[in-house]
Amino acid sequence: MHPFGDLSAYLDGALSPEARTSVQAHLDTCALCRTRLAELRGTARLIAALPMPVPSRSLVPRISAPVWMVALRTFSTVASAAAILLFVVSAAISSFPRTQSAGTAPAAAPAPTAALDAARSGATSASAAPQSDQKYAAPTSASASPGAAFNVVPSPTLAPPELATASDATRRLDTGSAAPSASIGDFAVASRISSGTEQPPFNPFPWLWLVLGVAFAAVSFILGRRLRSA
Amino acid sequence: MGWAEPAAPGAELADLAADREALRVVEEALATLPAEQRAVLLLRDVEGFAYEEIAIITSTEIGTVKSRIHRGRVAVRNILVSRGWKGSSG
Numbered sequence: 001m002h003p004f005g006d007l008s009a010y011l012d013g014a015l016s017p018e019a020r021t022s023v024q025a026h027l028d029t030c031a032l033c034r035t036r037l038a039e040l041r042g043t044a045r046l047i048a049a050l051p052m053p054v055p056s057r058s059l060v061p062r063i064s065a066p067v068w069m070v071a072l073r074t075f076s077t078v079a080s081a082a083a084i085l086l087f088v089v090s091a092a093i094s095s096f097p098r099t100q101s102a103g104t105a106p107a108a109a110p111a112p113t114a115a116l117d118a119a120r121s122g123a124t125s126a127s128a129a130p131q132s133d134q135k136y137a138a139p140t141s142a143s144a145s146p147g148a149a150f151n152v153v154p155s156p157t158l159a160p161p162e163l164a165t166a167s168d169a170t171r172r173l174d175t176g177s178a179a180p181s182a183s184i185g186d187f188a189v190a191s192r193i194s195s196g197t198e199q200p201p202f203n204p205f206p207w208l209w210l211v212l213g214v215a216f217a218a219v220s221f222i223l224g225r226r227l228r229s230a
Numbered sequence: 231m232g233w234a235e236p237a238a239p240g241a242e243l244a245d246l247a248a249d250r251e252a253l254r255v256v257e258e259a260l261a262t263l264p265a266e267q268r269a270v271l272l273l274r275d276v277e278g279f280a281y282e283e284i285a286i287i288t289s290t291e292i293g294t295v296k297s298r299i300h301r302g303r304v305a306v307r308n309i310l311v312s313r314g315w316k317g318s319s320g
Contacts, residue, residue, distance in 0.1 A: 008300035012274065014281040039317035043307045046256045047275040049249075 002030065007037050011044065073223035080216035087209035094206055252315055259309040267302035274299050 003023050009015045010023045027033050260268050266288070273279045273287060281299075285292040311317065 005297070005300060008303050009281070009296050012281065012299070014296065035317070039307050039311070040303050042315075042317050043256070043303050043310065044275045046249075046252050046310070047260070047271055047303075047306065050253060050257060050260075050276065 002026070002033050002036075004033070004036060007033065007040055011037060011040055069223055069227060073220055073227060076216045076220040076223065080213050080220055083209045083213035083216055087206050087213055090209055091206040252310060255310055255313050255315070256306055259306040262309070263302055263305055267298050267305070270295055270298045271302040271306070 003010075003026055006015060006019060006023050010020065013020075015023065027037065260271065263271070269288065270284055273284045274281075279287065281292050281295050284295045284299075288295065290298075307317070
């Protein structure tokens with residue numbers, strides 16, 4: 001049994017002492033193995049004598065670059081690009097609301113204005129009801145019904161001006177309801193805009209994406225250098 | 231004062247030519263090897279690393295280094311022999 005597999009290691013002095021003496025003993029008796037050993041020695045010398053002042057990088061494979069490193073680098077490159085894209089998009093979105101809220105607020109305003117109008121009409125009807133009550137109550141207060149008197153005690157003195165102002169107000173509300181409601185609507189819009197402009201500057205998401213993008217880019221860069229040097 | 235004659239005239243020049251031809255064949259042979267065999271051969275014979283060092287460099291077992299070096303050398307030797315190399319002349 002020829003120890004062919006051990007000849008190279010024997011040549012390189014890489015065998016254990018026992019294996020080495022065993023191969024040595026075989027070589028003493030086997031001309032074929034001596035020839036093979038001589039051929040391997042000659043081959044090794046030729047390889048060592050190769051004109052390679054600068055070993056070509058292409059000849060040396062990427063022996064120490066694990067697969068996960070390549071995969072992680074690809075992932076971080078893509079993730080960096082995605083995060084920066086998200087940063088741009090979210091920055092654009094968060095910078096829009098100032099103009100966007102100015103655009104949506106008037107559109108949203110009619111709802112509160114309508115609510116206000118409804119409340120106003122409710123108020124007018126409510127104010128109209130006491131008026132009619134007072135109209136009816138005034139005679140009953142004259143008749144000195146205790147409950148009615150309790151209800152309409154101030155009415156004899158206040159009723160005439162109150163009626164006038166109330167009816168005036170109702171008329172004003174009926175005729176010019178657009179004006180006050182619009183002014184209140186404007187106020188609502190103004191408050192909405194001010195609250196809308198307050199929010200975006202504290203929105204951390206665009207910067208979070210930017211930080212993520214830069215971090216991933218750094219990881220990708222470091223891994224790329226590591227892979228190139230490997 | 232003439233030129234010193236070689237022991238066998240032209241023998242050294244012939245050896246030199248044979249060596250250059252052998253080197254060319256070795257280069258070709260290395261190019262045909264699997265990358266991991268080529269790498270360990272260059273690390274061993276060109277760079278002179280020990281087997282243990284090559285095992286660390288290539289993140290493999292020392293037994294793997296041993297077998298790769300041997301298979302690579304035998305492959306190069308086989309190609310040299312197939313091109314008429316007489317072996318052991320180096």
